[in-house]
Amino acid sequence: MGHPLKIIFAGTPDFAAIHLQGILAQAEHEVIAVYSQPDRPAGRGKKLKPSAVKQVALDNNIPVYQPLNFKETADQQTLQALNADLMVVVAYGLLLPKVILDAPRLGCINVHASLLPRWRGAAPIQRAIEAGDSESGVIIMQMDEGLDTGDMLLEARCDISAEDTGGSLHDKLADIGVPALNSALQQIAAQTISATQQDHEQTCYAPKISKRELAIDWQQAASVIQRKIRAFNPFPIAYTSLNGERIKIWQTSLSDSSGQAGQIIHADKKSIIVACGEGSLKLDVIQLPGGKALEIPAVMNSKAELFTTGTCFDQIEIT
Template sequence: MKIIFAGTPDFAASALEALIAAGHDIALVLTQPDRPSGRGMKLTASSVKEVALNHQIPVYQPEKLRSAEQQEPLLGIDADVMVVAAYGIILPQAVLDLPRFGCLNIHASLLPRWRGAAPIQRAILAGDTETGITIMQMDAGLDTGDMLSIHRTSILPGDNAQTLHDKLATQGAAAIVAALADLPALQATRQIQPTVGVNYAEKLKKEEAQIDWTQSATQLDRMIRAFNPFPSAQTSWQGQPLKIWQASPCAGQGQAGEILSLQKEAIVVACGEGALQISELQKSGGKRLGAQAFLSGNELNTGEFFGKGIHP
């Protein structure tokens, strides 16, 4: 098929690679403009742009697609379909109507469970045990289009946002290749999304990542996993920021944020209910360290506190 592909991050790049490998004609790639990144804030190409350039595919990077002038590069392509994955720019109806088979979205949720920008993180945060990929026929709404195919996967107790992202990126790439191979049939049998069970997966905010030790260990475990790698769960110790990268719930009782015990492989901290055994953490300006390495270079004591809990 002749395809216009629209996407930006790694999740989308996996799908683009799969479509190229499947032999489809990628006539144009849309991706967001290069953005400042890293300590030097150097303009950096998106993962999708890098894949496109590696395969000599034309790239178009508009800020928006609202005006006729912005849409003009799409008009002469005569594409069969547009495939969209984590593009980050709203497609107006004029663009949705351009390809012969319309626009298909690779969405990282079992719709309508999580519509919006951060379905992977919100699923972990909510304690979902299952998620997946929905191939959706796009309409003008926010992830409201009809569903062409649904692909389920489990959220394991140790999954964080990165590991789940990687599983879903692989699953999404395979799902879109399969969908295009049977597209007319899938469009003929597509399902309208249910009107119940709809949730909006809001974009992550850095302030959400501040650990409240009065929450239960179960809640904090989900939070730490959902915000790994971004924006990363954070607390403080001796007045300095401290990132918590890996932890798991355990038995324990004390005041919220109190260090209960220092074990070889974990630092046990009391929560509002239960406790967390922290196995990987990072001081401001330091490296990510396992608990044992962290304790070797830092003097922690039981009875000290993490965060801003109610201290004696």
């Protein structure tokens, strides 16, 4: 291995925090500073809460910087003055200008949660499940000015099962991403890493999830709806509506029954089956307004009158 690297780490959510912890646990390089998004209001009291990455930095006595963006010259100069060898970026949430990309001696690398060039953008984990992909992975990439367009340095792959949710795939990718990142850092320090250009003709994008996408359209095929439900679990959660009340759908199973789309075609103490445009879905875990996510037997124990056979969920106008 070459000389230890002086690293700036930039990231915000749990996925990024896990990678920061992975670098610190390896203890081969020095994280001299952490950049993260400004604290955001959270919880019922809307108190400012530090990001997961900031909390890891505070726990390890690493200086934290939280610029709103890098448009201010002072913020650019602060980062340049750190004289870092490398900047590691994981789900930071900001597009970095060229002045920042060029500041560290060896530039900036990114840990991206997809097999680039597939699923460039903000929500690669959810979009892979929603699209029915059978495989995902992590790419360590040399950053350039584009959106996830830089040369690829190292990849790690994993399968997507028919049961995977956004949460479980997140965890799979974190598990393979940390050793991939540490391997890349070791190779960068030793000057043995090589880069491969992306095939830009194979590009597809993973846009940020919009609120309107969360509403279930029962006219769609059951398989399409179920992939959406899995993709958006545990956040931001797909939903339907009954008598004007929003019901979050956490988990479903495919069923062969058929009927009018959006109608409950079977309901008893243990199960609820809803017809879709093609096929049907058995509801397994749902969340009523003001309540917790519960399995269907627990829901039917107290709210069976809401879910009788023949009842139709509201038609939600998706605009």
